[in-house]
Amino acid sequence: MSDDKQQENTWNYLNENLTQWVMESKSHSMEGNVASYIPELANAPKDILGICIMDSQGQTALSGDHDFRFTLQSISKVFTLILALMDRGEEVVFSKVGMEPTGDDFNSMLKLELVEPGIPFNPLINAGAIAISSLIAGNSPAEQTDRMLHFFRDIADNSTLDINLDVHQSESDTAHRNRSLAYFLKDNGVLDQQVDDVLEVYFSHCSVEATCTDLARMALVLAHNGVDPIRKKQIIPRRFVQIAKTFMFTCGMYNASGEFAMNVGLPAKSGVSGGILSMVPGRYGIGVVGPALNRKGNSTAGVHLLGTLSQKFDWSLF
Numbered sequence: 001m002s003d004d005k006q007q008e009n010t011w012n013y014l015n016e017n018l019t020q021w022v023m024e025s026k027s028h029s030m031e032g033n034v035a036s037y038i039p040e041l042a043n044a045p046k047d048i049l050g051i052c053i054m055d056s057q058g059q060t061a062l063s064g065d066h067d068f069r070f071t072l073q074s075i076s077k078v079f080t081l082i083l084a085l086m087d088r089g090e091e092v093v094f095s096k097v098g099m100e101p102t103g104d105d106f107n108s109m110l111k112l113e114l115v116e117p118g119i120p121f122n123p124l125i126n127a128g129a130i131a132i133s134s135l136i137a138g139n140s141p142a143e144q145t146d147r148m149l150h151f152f153r154d155i156a157d158n159s160t161l162d163i164n165l166d167v168h169q170s171e172s173d174t175a176h177r178n179r180s181l182a183y184f185l186k187d188n189g190v191l192d193q194q195v196d197d198v199l200e201v202y203f204s205h206c207s208v209e210a211t212c213t214d215l216a217r218m219a220l221v222l223a224h225n226g227v228d229p230i231r232k233k234q235i236i237p238r239r240f241v242q243i244a245k246t247f248m249f250t251c252g253m254y255n256a257s258g259e260f261a262m263n264v265g266l267p268a269k270s271g272v273s274g275g276i277l278s279m280v281p282g283r284y285g286i287g288v289v290g291p292a293l294n295r296k297g298n299s300t301a302g303v304h305l306l307g308t309l310s311q312k313f314d315w316s317l318f
């Protein structure tokens with residue numbers, strides 16, 4: 001059978017069965033809880049699950065609550081990392097953050113004091129992402145936020161992508177832990193700007209609102225090493241996508257990244273809103289949302305659904 005025919009068969013099989021798999025995974029949302037430490041996130045319904053899988057022609061397989069709107073939260077950190085790499089280069093970025101998983105919670109400050117030099121272990125934990133926010137080009141938080149939004153809109157090919165101001169406010173009002181991390185970073189010489197200015201950019205990128213289709217579209221560019229296969233243009237240098245995907249593998253799913261690599265085997269990044277961005281390299285971009293989270297902070301139903309898909313289609317890269 002030709003490659004094209006095989007791909008068509010896979011796509012048809014996926015479309016025929018996706019809703020059934022979503023229904024099966026949806027029951028797992030009852031095992032989790034919606035994040036409430038950012039009060040606005042607690043409004044999300046617990047029992048929803050949606051997915052979009054996009055192929056390189058832009059065809060979508062959609063199922064469940066795929067049009068539910070949620071904020072990117074930590075998923076945004078993948079793209080701010082890429083933007084900082086594009087704006088400042090590898091050397092500057094890796095003078096501010098390390099390359100290793102922590103084994104600690106995403107908002108922990110433990111290692112900032114315990115391990116020399118006092119830079120965050122990686123760009124996907126909160127401390128690392130706050131350091132990365134400070135590196136986005138611009139002379140003010142407003143300019144940096146503007147640059148971030150334009151970049152996100154370009155990758156998502158969606159000029160309407162915007163910040164959810166209620167979530168932004170809610171994050172800012174309750175960011176005691178993130179403020180502590182940022183002051184710690186400032187004291188360690190990691191941040192050049194004022195703490196509040198850096199946090200303003202950080203809250204903004206975490207509060208960008210999207211759907212599963214936006215996530216899948218953004219993931220598609222990463223799946224094709226920085227080239228948008230639909231508009232046929234290179235948006236991100238390949239090397240920076242390689243760096244981003246490596247971090248997604250090693251620390252994209254919080255302290256369950258090893259387990260996810262073993263059971264699903266795809267690069268992925270989750271956020272506390274219940275979103276998961278993943279991809280089948282060279283083929284599909286994937287966006288999932290299921291706001292009920294397990295104790296490690298990942299969507300219970302979303303992880304289950306990605307596990308099912310990976311098994312059915314033998315997607316694991318290992």
Ligand code: GLU
Nearest residue numbers: 073074106126206271272
């Ligand atoms: N804005 C969230 C925070 O800073 C992001 C956390 C996450 O999604 O992991 O706590």
